[in-house]
Amino acid sequence: MTKKRTGVFVCHCGTNIAATVDVSRLAKEMANEETVAFSKDYVYMCSDPGQNSVIEAIKENNLDSVVVTCCSPNLHEKTFRDNATRAGISGFTCEIANIREQCAWVHKDRGEATAKAIKISRSAVRRVARNKSLEPIAVPVTRRVMVIGGGIAGIQSALDIANAGLEVILVEKLATIGGHMLQLSETFPTLDCSQCILSPKMVEVSRHPKIKLMTYSEVQEVTGAVGNFRVKVLQKPTYVDPEACKLCDECTVVCPVVVPNEHDLGLTSRRAIHIPFAQAIPASYTLDESACLGLNPIRCGKCKDVCEAGAINYDMLPKTVIEDVGAIVVATGFDLYPQEKILEYGAGNVEDVLDGLQFERLCSASGATKGHVLRPSDRKEPKDVVFIQCVGSRDPAQHCAYCSKICCMYTAKHARLYKHHVPDGRAYVFYIDIRSGGKGYEEFVQRAMEEDETIYLRGRVSKLYRKDGKVRVLGTDTLTGQNVEIDADMVVLALAMQPSKGTEEIAKVLKIGRDKDGFLAEAHPKLKPVESVTGGIYLCGAAQGPKDIPETVAQASAAAAKVIGLLSSDTLNHTPTVARVRRSHCTGCEMCVTACPYKAIRLENGKAVVNEVLCEGCGSCSATCLRAAIEVRNVTLLQVHEMIEACLNV
């Protein structure tokens, strides 16, 4: 083996490091290391002159590897690896020794800090002595994208990606796209009709030549890695041919089965054969198998009998479709926290106590009461309506610890809409705070209070119950110090937003993480809000956390931008610090195969073989193997062994 020639570059970082660590002594100590051919210190190694000096030193001294002792690798590992490449050596022969965040900044005693910095640096030097000159692995990519979830987030993302020229497959589990935004009446702060602003986008999706729409479908399995995913999608049978269906509605007239209508959140009913709402996309009816009497002319068959278009086909089968895509956008949205869990507010059993989406359906012209605000119990117009904010949110003891962000705004909206519908009615809002941070939001809330004369009471409601045909609400007004009792005709609860049903399953299928509240986890809370921790999979919308429509649309476009960037060339660079098998030691026991979180190892002819594209270099295989037959390049067992020795001054 030719003698290693490592260059050590000790950064002062101004006084950040130099004030506590004796940097010139550190440089001298490193010069004594057997494999070090060059060692110096400089005030700001990451500055232009600093970086240039590294490049010069590599060239002039024939260095084959570099250790920079400085700040955290999170900041400048890429910088110095790029310098190494520019100087003509592999970027992977450059390692960072963190003597700032993990040393100079956390210790006061100069002697102790310097001693520790010497250990850390020596450890890096010994490691780098065995680093191989690796080059990134080029991986060809599939320039197609899958968007999971057909609400506003999925729709926006799909349109942005398709408009950039990439093929998009939009998968939605319901029979129509549109999501919860479709159920809204008007949106804040403009009081735009929700359907009016959403429908054009829905139609654009259905007509877009680059978008393949798969509704009534669910993702079952995902294999592969960034640039090359293989997705198995189950397309459930609707039993209605969407090309043939004329939307004549004759079938619903004869269908004997009546079930609650999910689109109206149970406020109305529908038949087994139904269209979720009149302007559904795709424009077709759907036969709900679970409600239908039996898909069989002997059991019923009435809908098929009356269908002049001949669109109904009981013999439709579920289809499994396999799609190869290079990136996936997850936009699976939210659901409301179940009212049944709020025991103090009736646990869903008190009549005329609604959640926000149900109230939207009452307000909506296409909804349960044709746009009139009426009590579900007796269809009378409510004259006193109580709106309660923070139901289930901001409650770490019993429900959700977080704030659901949109409730203050939509409660103000609900109060305003109610007052517009019932001008002589009284609207009361029980609140803890008013969070109205968006553009025009604060003004909107003020108008609710002043123009629409909504009565805002700062306090909580301790309980509510049915009494004499009304809902008695017991609350408090902390600003006056008085208890408040209201006999309301209707109560609307601003329930917390939670990740939609199925989020846990889809996260497992995609192998992406979830945060402590079950929302999909972003890679970095500040700087990477739309990337998941798994390469090639992006997040947007309420699936990632509670948010309103403008933020959702922004995130959807952001995720689209990331996807477009990722797939902008035909190949991707995959980091080469992956696992390597020592065939002479491998006995084919498959423990590494089982341990690998990415299923990147398989057995071939009795020995383990690593798929370098799937391997992320985590090292689980290496720690599991009993016979040192597999290890991660540039973090080998021997390297760690020598780092341990360096840390103990052996």
Add this chain to the structure above:
Amino acid sequence: MINIQDIRDTARDMLAKGEVRAVIGWRAGSRGMPAEPAVITAPEQADELVWDPTCYHNLALHLVEDRKFLAHARKTSGAPIAIVAKGCDARAVVVLMQENYFKREDVYIIGVSCEGSGVLAEWKLARHLNGAVPTAAAFAGDEFTFATAAGEKRVPARDVMADRCLECRSPFPKEHNVALGEDKTGRDLAAPFAALARFETRSEGERWEFWQRQFERCIRCFACRSVCPMCYCEECVVDSINIAVAPDTTAEEKANRIRWIERSATRSENITYHMTRAMHLAGRCVDCGECERVCPVNIPLRLLNNKMEREARERFGYEPGASIGGPSLVASFRDDDPGDFIR
């Protein structure tokens, strides 16, 4: 009670028909007893096979040796090989198959049940024979009989059986092609891991005292490793002397073997070796007891391996040698694995 003829007939038959190329079993030892492992390849040799309380060896070791021989000689195995396996040994074979060291169809298991008698621990025998030298041993229900110059001696099996047999819960070989003897499972004369529980009543200081004395005696002869069927690794990770060199081993690799421990048989190095071995056997050791039996300085190695086995069973619900198809202990996990020790 197993009729020895059944074992011999099965072996003879399979060899005659060419269904197996060899049978690993026991034959009478050179001094009559104890029995010794034998590998027979001709049908006539079947008459040499014996089955008695001195058949304590774990014959799975010889399966491993057979495979290594074939691998080094670059021969393919051809017909399967048969092994006479006790309940404990059969579990060792299962572990080897779980790790793909053998394909199931390459080994024909002639299971033999000790029917709860266990096998002999020779060191326990001395006090029962009053100085008489035994020349043969035989199973006799709940007793062992010994032929001596002073006539036949009968000794209750539970008084002289190996310690591990006292706690054994699976005397019947669950994995087998053919099984001889009764399925007397679940018999235990002592609570499982009883010796381990007793040991753990010692304080930290007392434990160290104990193990320090044990490992100071260790001479690193590696008999424990040599006799263990699970220690089939070509190169033992922790031992820098035993280095495997293959045609593709580079000069750099040869020069850069990791010396996890020094070669000297000092206490610290011995402990590190034994702890590494215990870790590597976690979930794989079936408590055949051979390591402890062969140790020339009588280190209670079973205690160390039992500790890992009990952790595997009680904390992780994992039983070594129970299933060929399942994942190994350290390559898998459960969502509810204990984690209270983590800050």
Add this chain to the structure above:
Amino acid sequence: MSEQQAYEPKIVAFLCKWCSSAGSDLAGVSRIQYPANATPITVPCSGSVSPMYILSAFNKGADGVLVSGCHIGDCHYMEGNFLARRKIHLVKELLQFIGVEENRFRMSWVSAAEGAKYAEVVKEFVEDLRPLGPQEKLKAQRT
């Protein structure tokens, strides 16, 4: 000041790159001061920490060994810390069984947001190690 230096325990800390090392970085950014006894070795994942590393660290004279990774469910590599949890449990049990002081080996979950926790973990570890003195049981006696 006495002639002899007061005993300072030497700790080797295996920190996973994505969580614990980042948490340690955050402690630095926040300028939280803690004892200098622990020298960090950054590994890709707590799941990549082989039991050999731990035994070797003690064999080479570490007075304490720390392994720190992402919280369960948050592993950057999804399952690495689940595997670590099992193996480290076995190593810990074995060390205690042999009679090595319980306080010499510990494992923690430190997320990238838990700078203060990392400092606490090190502080506590050093305090717990001081009364135990230098580790002699597994340390190789070199002539």
